[in-house]
Amino acid sequence: MxxxxxxxxxxxxxxxxxxxxxxxxxxxxxxxxxxxxxxxxxxxxxxxxxxxxxxxxxxxIVVDNTVGIDVSGRTAFDRNGEIIVEYNLPQRLGAWNxxxxxxxxxxxxxxxxxxxxxxxxxxxxxxxxxxxxxxxxxxxxxxxxxxxxxxxxxxxxxxxxxxTYGGYVAWRGVSGEENLTVEFLTSIFSHYAFLFLPKSLLIGYPMAGSNGSVTIGKRRYNYLWYYPTTEENLKKLLTDNEGHLHENGIPPPLIQRTHIDELKMNAQRLMPENFLEAVFKADTTMFQPIYxxxxxxxxxxxxxxxxxxxxxxxxxxxxxxxxxxxxxxxxxxxxxxxxxxxxxxxxxxxxxxxxxxxxxxxxxxxxxxIERGLDKPEDDPTLNLPPERIIRVSGRPYEHVLEQNL
Ligand SMILES: Cc1cc2nc3c(=O)[nH]c(=O)nc-3n(C[C@H](O)[C@H](O)[C@H](O)COP(=O)(O)OP(=O)(O)OC[C@H]3O[C@@H](n4cnc5c(N)ncnc54)[C@H](O)[C@@H]3O)c2cc1C
CATH class of the missing domain: 3.50.50.60 (FAD/NAD(P)-binding domain)
Structure with a gap:
């Protein structure tokens, strides 16, 4: 052909x-x-x-060890910011671009x-x-x-x-490594972290800098916070200052300031101290409705x-x-x-x-x-979602989960 x-x-x-x-x-x-x-x-x-x-x-296309940051596994943190469980799974985390x-x-x-x-x-x-x-x-x-x-x-x-809308959005933010505190860099930054919060889940991990650099000091921290949001509120989030509804996704600069302020208030209310700067230091904040x-x-x-x-x-x-x-x-x-x-x-x-x-x-x-508004994933045992399983089976092809019977 x-x-x-x-x-x-x-x-x-x-x-x-x-x-x-x-x-x-x-x-x-x-x-x-x-x-x-x-x-x-x-x-x-x-x-x-x-x-x-x-x-x-x-x-x-050349793929070498500068295309991402290697982590050794995943770490689950509870709502107080304490480590609950870890899972060893070497993985490379990269930037979309x-x-x-x-x-x-x-x-x-x-x-x-x-x-x-x-x-x-x-x-x-x-x-x-x-x-x-x-x-x-x-x-x-x-x-x-x-x-x-x-x-x-x-x-x-x-x-x-x-x-079909899943009833929650993923807030995403990225901060430059140079803006993060030593405490954050030593205790949080290098983990592929799963932070289990009330009715929600935050995932965070290091990624390359905006120029693609994976050198220490030039990298970035990326978080993704799955957060319940009604359809009515989603419409508000997707509407810019001029009242225009961006149904297929609002460009980050057009997200109304009040929504970012509310995100920060929710972070202050729900997140442990040691993770807060992931949200507060982010220089780009956006969200993705979960469909x-x-x-x-x-x-x-x-x-x-x-x-x-x-x-x-x-x-x-x-x-x-x-x-x-x-x-x-x-x-x-x-x-x-x-x-x-x-x-x-x-x-x-x-x-x-x-x-x-x-x-x-x-x-x-x-x-x-999250869709069902459960406080913790283990609240319904039929879902089979204790944190130790969530960190094993997330962020990887389902074929691996099947092959390894996880
Ligand atoms: C700019 C951008 C940044 C992204 N960043 C991330 C990220 O950081 N992390 C992540 O996990 N995923 C990200 N994604 C999503 C990710 O690329 C997709 O989920 C996945 O890779 C599937 O890719 P896709 O090419 O099928 O769809 P998409 O990546 O969604 O691309 C669809 C493309 O089609 C174009 N398009 C839509 N309608 C029309 C039309 N009528 N005519 C012509 N073009 C049209 C859109 O502009 C878009 O470029 C991003 C997507 C985009 C577009």
Missing amino acids: NGRRAVIVGGSIGGLFAGNMLVQQGWKVDILERAKDDLASRGTGIARHLELEQLLKRLG RVFEPLFEKFPREHYHNGSEFTGMETTDVVTKVQTANGQDFEADVVIGADGFSSTVRELVAPGVKP DVNSDRIVFNNVALIGDAAFVARPHVGVGVLKAAQDAISLATSLSECHTISEALTRYEYERLQAGKRAVTHGRNLGAF
């Missing part, structure tokens, strides 16, 4: 993985990205799994279209005409929807599939959904980036090894549908205690 044309909607992790693979295979690829500006300046921390490193290497940037640099610049918002498509015979809001037209043999949780491509091909997206199909004629457009598993699982990469690689490999597009897309769906469903279910289970 050398020389075929693909249009990819969404130029983030999933879109760039698929785009780079297909270009390597001799396809003509255009990526349409709604954002006008460079995405690289955004993003906070991610867990870098070995599987992700292998997929990056397949694209010829250290995955995005090399993928972006590798893709042919002239075929990456910033400010191109996909609006619709029309198929005649086997060719699909793809339209954008700025009046551009692209022709494609295959259309790949890599446009995230609120995917417009999915809206067209599977209008019944909607993101599930669960699909029964991810292929529709010559259209395939990948990454968050196909399935969104809550960040407890920590595989959003890896899953998007795995979807993209499976799709591109099928397109290279099968004789027809239809055969390739059928194989892709077969390979990735169940993996997506498993990740969504795992994420829902891990977040069930």
